[in-house]
Amino acid sequence: MGREEQIEEREVLDSIFPDEITDVSETQYRISITLDIPDDEANEPPTMLLDVQYPEDYPDKEPHLDLLPPQNAASTHPLFSVSDDRAELLDGLRETVQENLGMAMVFTLVSALKEAAEQLIISRKQDEAKRHEEVLLAAEREENKKFHGTMVTPETFVKWREGFLKEMEEERARQEEERLAELKKARIKEPVRLTGRQLWERGLVGKGEEDAEDDGDAPVEEVERLKVEA
Template identity: 65%
Template structure:
């Protein structure tokens, strides 16, 4: 175990990652890890590249009987990603490898560590996307609830019903009084404009029947006298 195992593992990694692996020295290399994010297709242009980072590996002399020295590095000029940042996520991702390293001591483990690290980073991104979607969904539901309040009346309780009934009865009484006042006002106007006409019986009972007839006769005589005067004036002319 030792250097021979390291060389053999390095050759296997070269066959698996022909373009992703870069040697730094005989015992140190880096593997570019490109993350597969659901819903984000790999882009052909550099302006929309998927998130990625470098796994830096250095073999101690006793590897694989002791853990390799690992680090996570951001690629040069790497575009920022909304849900992943090497600087913020580095420590959590490296800590996530502790159990895997202990389980694989004595065996070549770099490919296993690569797979575990890639899966953890992708899950981290998915968790953040899910949390973001949940916040957006809750905001939409809250807005919908506020909108629905416009179409729901106040819940009826004995207290609210009695309060409504009191107000309704008061409103109906006020309306009745207004209508009564308007009716009385109309009656007063009618009495002023149209004098009451007495019936023949009422005239007789009040002793006005003969007077009315005399007044009518006197009026007729005056009218006849006036007509006679006019006739004399015409003949004299």
């Protein structure tokens, strides 16, 4: 019963994958799977080989599966590697295998494997695009700093406020010191002394006194005292 189902499935697969399937033995074959990656004209579509080997009781028992890189591959895809992604992709088929025990499942496995591998590459492309966008945004933020200065945050505002208050306090102290120095200087300032001519012009002495004191200086206080006594 098992062998008959295996032969029947193999014939169906040959009609679906006429150019992609290659026999290894009566119970083992390989199917070449080419992945379709949208918006990826710069790279060749990646390809992988699903190796299928029937156990005697297949499909009641799960088939032996392996994933191989294509022979003589011209190039590799930068976001996909059969050797690196093999374990993850095969592990992802376990649930599908269990759900299809008792039925011919290879076509279902090929479809699930192809979809999983394509989604893996698409996710990596999205992550790569996101990283590239983050780099561009970081460069743009650095460029904008030249025009907007440092961004104000609660921490930078507190630091600025402390520095501003300290600067204002130092300025007030400096002004107070200057004011006290001016007051002190005013208290010890010497009395104004006038020449004899200046005393005569102001009517503080007579003409004779001007000739005697023309070249000398006399304190205003002394002149006032002499006028009172006279």
